[in-house]
Amino acid sequence: MSGPHVLTSVDLDAATLPAATAEIEHERRVAIFDLVEKNSFQPVDSEGGPYSLKLSLQDNRLVFDIAGPAFSRTYALSLTPLKTVLRDYLLICDSYYEALRGSSPSQIEAVDMGRRGLHNEGADQLTQRLEGKVALDRETARRLFTLVCALYRRG
Structure with missing residues (x-):
């Protein structure tokens, strides 16, 4: 009988990670x-x-090393198709955190709507890039995109 199709552990290859501040390290741990x-x-x-x-x-590739019972695969995806949405998402996240410090609720809501839209776009692109390799549900794709952003962000 097959087991559940879930991730029970996620590790980041420290040797290939960009330098990070304590805040970015925290983001990575939370995303995992x-x-x-x-x-x-x-x-x-x-x-x-x-x-x-x-x-x-x-x-310039995002490498997925996947292991499970009687299963082992490595997939390397070019980051190029994701770079625009990654950059835009990280910029709007910075704007969102800045807005939280002194903008009106309607301004915060507008920035947050844009942030969520870009997050969904990134999750959709990641799902498309993994098509034929790994099937993900929408929430997993969103969480995985969050982790990719945390990986990609430079300190």
């Missing part, structure tokens, strides 16, 4: 916790999990 806490992660051709995932950045 949220992803592992609740997800649906089904690699194609796998009979069942659970799975462990090691993420790294190598040669």
Whole structure:
């Protein structure tokens, strides 16, 4: 009988991570916790999990090292198709945190709507890039995009 199609651990390859501040390190830990806490992660051709995932950045690629019972695959995805949404999302997150410090509720709401829209766009792009490799539900794609942003962000 196959096990659940979920991630039970996520590790980041410290050797390939960009330098990070304490705040960014915290973002990475929270993103990992949220992803592992609740997800649906089904690699194609796998009979069942659970799975462990090691993420790294190598040669402008996002590398997924996936292991599970009787399953092991590595996928390297070019970051180029994701770079625009990654940059835009990180910029709007900075604007959102700035707005929280002194903008009106309607201004904060407007920035937050844009932030959520870009987050959804990034999750959709990540889902498309993983198509034929790993099936994700919407919330897992959103959590995984959050982690990719935390990985991508420079200190």
